[in-house]
Amino acid sequence: MKVYLDNAATTRMDKEVFDAMLPYLRDEYGNPSSMHDLGQKARAAVEDARAKVAALINAKPAEIIFTSSGTEANNFAVKGAAYAGKRKGNHIIVSSIEHFSVLYSVRMLAKDGYEVTYLPVDKYGMVNPDDVTAAIKDKTVLISVMHANNEVGTIQPIAEIAKIAKSKGIPFHTDAVSTAGSIEADVEKMGVDTLTLAANQFYGPKGAAALYIRSKTRIVPLLHGGVQEEGRRAGTEDVASIVGMGAAAEIALKGMAKNSAYTTKLRDKLIDALKTKIPNIYLNGHAVDRIPGNINICVEFIEGESMLLFLNMEGISASSGSSCTSKALKASHVLTAMGVDAALANGSLLLSLGKNNTEEEIDYVIEKLPPIVERLRKMSPLYKKP
DSSP, X not given: OOEEOBTTTOOOOOXXXXXXXXGGGTTSOOOTTOOSHHHHHHHHHHHHHHXXXXXXTTOOGGGEEEESOHHHHHHHHHHHHHHHTTTTOOEEEXXXXXXXXXXXXXXXXXXXXXXXXXXXXXXXXXXXXXXXXXXXXXXXXXXXOXXXXXXXXXXXXXXXXXXXXXXTTOOEEEEOTTTBTTBOOOHHHHTOSEEEEEGGGXXXXXXXXXXXXXXTOOOOOSSOSSXXXXXXXXXXXXXXXXXXXXXXXXHHHHHHHHHHHHHHHHHHHHHHHHXXXXXXXXXXXXXXXXXXXXXXXXXXTSOHHXXXXXXXXXXXXXXXXXXXXXXXXXXXXXXXXXXXXXXXXXXXXXXXXXXXXXXXXXXXXXXHHHHXXXXXXXXXXXXXXX
């Protein structure tokens, strides 16, 4: 049996999405900036997709700027807001568990003279809004806190943090790559100024993402060149991928409640079974306020990479953390920020479920993972069977 439990890395494209994209990969090949019929057909397709993506997060179509990835959108949001606010100040606030596309962006800005405050998190990976308030300075020009963490799944109190930012007149960005299309990410309810989302996280194509920019929010373009995307993101649009993102957004919005409930049910079944069958394992992240498909556990006395190899031999695809850092072979910065011991953090395993998983697949994982852990522990000099 083949079981895919790496949906946090990417999801399998829906057939309807693929079918929607196909004409724009060959027959409808016009450039959206061209005035002839082929160009205008492409333009209409892009604008239709923009409206569908906007509907997913309750935004206006004009507030959606298409990008090539969540990483690009995060870079755009962070650097663009920092440079736009340079006359006011040079202080930025981010959480210590952000995706590296945010953390490395502020690291680069620090080299350019910006001051960065990294917010701590509690043992569940949760940011305390009071820490946000305490970190604000007169020269703060941006606050960025992710909607939910891509590794441990903890959902942050974004609306509360946004109110704090708004009361101080500070632009607020949230990285919603892990949530948009999976759970509600309503920009009006949250009150954010910018928000990042990516199609491959809700069964759309890789290479298509977007940055929501609230009307009248000041931001400096990251890419310079043509006047695409209202002059905010230069470069010929990837029409097929954008169409795919629009189709995926429409499907995700219609099925969100059903898929979320279904995935949560499978997730909880797997968590309960693993806790029962495997001693000395620990669930990372908040037990309740977490992404529906996220299971991040630390298994004591063994390494995550070993588990992945054995799971792969059984046909089970999983991860030990963020796909963007999986080759780094070091403890997750997220788990470290949560206070997890480095040795224990090296035994982390991320099982991320999606709407295509079945109960039969979950039963198969429940059957296969405990013997793998037992076998690896027998080889570990640290483990002493009780």
